[in-house]
Amino acid sequence: MKRYFFHVLENGQLIVDEEGLELPDLDAARHEATESARYILSEAIRGGKHDAPDAFVIADEGRANPGHHPVGNTSAALVER
Secondary structure, three states, rough: OOOEEEEEOOOOOEOOOOOOOEOOHHHHHHHHHOOOHHOOOOOOOOOOOOOOOOOOEEEEEOOOOEEEEEOOOOOOOOOOO
16 A cells, blocks of 8 residues: 555645545545545535635645546546646
């Protein structure tokens, strides 16, 4: 398994995930980003908040950024960099 990090892009600032998660592959990391985005958005709606992070930036163990996953569009494909 490989460790993936889910940094949060919010208002132009990157909030770094120092812990990450061990997942089998990039597809599993994309799935995790989608589920996390759905959870964050649902919590924001329930709490009456109008702000949510812009995206998850997924990085692998080598800290390479295979792309980012927009939070506001949980069905969007991962944008490769």
